[in-house]
Amino acid sequence: MTFNRTTGASVAPTVADPDLTTSRVVLVDVDRTLLRGSSLVALVRVLVAAGLVPRRTLLRAVVRGVVFSRLGSSDRQASRVMQQVLRSAKGCSVAELAAFTEAVAADLRANLRTSMELRLRTHIDDGDFVVLLSAAPQQLVESLAEVVGAHRAVGTRGHVADGRFTGELDGAFCYGSGKLERLRSAIGPVDLTKAVAYADSASDLPILASVGSPIAVQPDRHLRSVARHRGWPVLLD
Template sequence: MSDAGSPGTTAGTGRIAAFFDLDKTVIATSSTLAFSKPFRHGGLINRRGVLKSAYAQFVFVASGADADQVERMRAHLTSLCAGWDVAQVRAIVEETLHDIVHPLVYAEAADLVAAHKADGHDVVVVSASGAEIVAPIASMIGATHSVGTEMVAVDGRYTGEIAFYCYGPNKAAAVRELAERNGYDLSRSHAYSDSSTDLPMLEAVGRPSVVNPDRALRKVAVEREWPVLAFTKPVPPRPRSATPVVAIGLGAMAATGAAWYGLQRRRKR
């Protein structure tokens, strides 16, 4: 777990927090897959790895990811990163963060984060992506804390093993741990997610909301009368003099992924 910013306070019997899933809740795609091109430029993956990541990103955006898909994606990415230099990964993420991620942030999510902070709430990003990716993104959007998947590293390099997988019930466990540590009143706290795999986290708070929900989560939200939010607008580009922004469109990523998929189909034939 990592902190980003200073904690807020509330006037009630306990502090209030707002817990946000990251992928397809705060940003429009997978935060991990979004860095495939910078990782290639840094020599961490090859061109084939970029194409596979682009196609996986296209599928993720178009149809979401159920538990089996997320598990396959996790296995692929953890095996891929075995041997990577941790310091190099952190440097690449920091250097390309605003170019890669800022254009993908939902304006509605940014406004909601700002509203919670204005109300004195802590904002916590809880994601299955690696902590080295989650923490800088959380800091960029003004979150107070972040929790991500913790990879095992030996002598400064990832082994491919996972110390803590921030997914499913583990997200709820992380939320409860933070609540105990920081004095959050979970019955008065909020949580936001797009995926039914995050149901344990949503159920851990008294004020859950769903964002662009998958079919299973939408059904639960309707049955339980949870708010259903639709996030569609990207954050407006920042002036280059303030923060350089080079938008990488999802259409281009999808086209690249489709090309890889077509190549695979032709090979099978």
């Protein structure tokens, strides 16, 4: 799948995507699952260097990222970070942000978790329909999807007016149960009982509990406990 970098809309792929009605759907969380670390922190760091985001936003994102990686994050904490990022991006053009996200995504290739990169390639080669599903900004998830060859990108959308971000959310925050809402909005009704999902956090339990094959990747403390109790596979590096 490729994307229109001016409008953010998906455009016709060069190679046809697998048929959603017949292919297995594979849902892949991004931060600390597909990647080692946070894509959002990487993006904020670039925006700070460009003078578009205050340095305190980066510091808060880094600190909360460390806490998240060890203990998990509450819905309130995650929402607060995203609100700060959206407000900081107010006035930024869609095209301008797209240029930043493309550069960040290219750099993040070095942070791909090797085991997940191999699994992703196997899923794609097997004809599965691969979706990157993340709380990160939609444009960044799209850029990462192009880097790894995923068929769809579903992230948090910032509201756009006259080609510029308004600082407000557009639709559901793609986090927790909001991931299910955003997923259904993006790809329509799909039988998730036949789907596979990879995630690292207890915040992704709504997604993991909805699929037939949930897999915990380097899970936080809460998810590790749930996975052990329910007999879900756990991938550790």
